[in-house]
Amino acid sequence: MQPGSREEMRRIRMSSNWVNMVIALGVCLAAVLVAFAFVPRPEMELTREVDYVGMAESAQTSADFTLAVPALPEGWTSNEANLEPMGTPAVETWYVSWVGPEREWMSLRQSQGNDNWVRSMVTDELSESGTREIAGQTFTAYENSRGDQALVGEVDGTTVVLKGTAAWETYDRFATEIVEGA
Incomplete structure (x- = not known):
């Protein structure tokens, strides 16, 4: 076999394929690592905040009942609000979700739904734990061992x-x- 012949070049290419692949992968990995080094990272946790009061004012024109819009305690923010069919049976429901300063959360679901709707909102994972008198209204309390809770009551013709x-x-x-704002 002559130096530089086709046969010699073919053998060099055949034996060098895996080496070239490793080199190419190493170069690609280095490029990705360099790119990640220059990507900005947020210094604080990103949270979405919505204007649930403004959304309630807009949605009120199409709602069949007065939407509950409670004032928030210090440090609480709203991260979702909408008026749409929910539950079983699906009925028009005012839904608002809030997040508290200690990573706690709470949601409001308000509708003219029946007992089946209430069961679909509270779900089977919560057990009734008693009643609570709040601002002259009786609410039924539910909870489970994981710390999830619910409070259900009738306010101004809605659940x-x-x-x-x-x-x-x-x-x-x-x-x-909610009761005093009704």
Whole structure:
């Protein structure tokens, strides 16, 4: 075999393929690592905040009932709000979700739904744990061993379901705001 012949070049290419592949992968990995080094990272946790009061004002024109719009305790923010069919049976439901300063959360579901709707909102994972008198209204309390809770009551001809992981005092505060705002 002559130096530089086709046969010699073919053997060099055949034996060098895996080496070239490793080199190419190493170069690609280095390029990706360099790109990640220059990607900016947020220094604080990103949270979405929505204007649930403004959304309630807009949605009120199409709602068949007065939407509950409780004032938020210090440090709480709303991250979702909408008026759409929910539950079983699906009925028009005002839904608002809030996040508290201690990573707790609470949601409001308000509708003119029946008992089946309430069961679909509270779900089978919560057990009835008693009643609470709040601002002259009786609410039924539900909870489970994981710290999930719900408070269900009738307010101004609608059914209100407060559900989340906050302290019971926070539920009382939200429920009071809803009852007194009705």
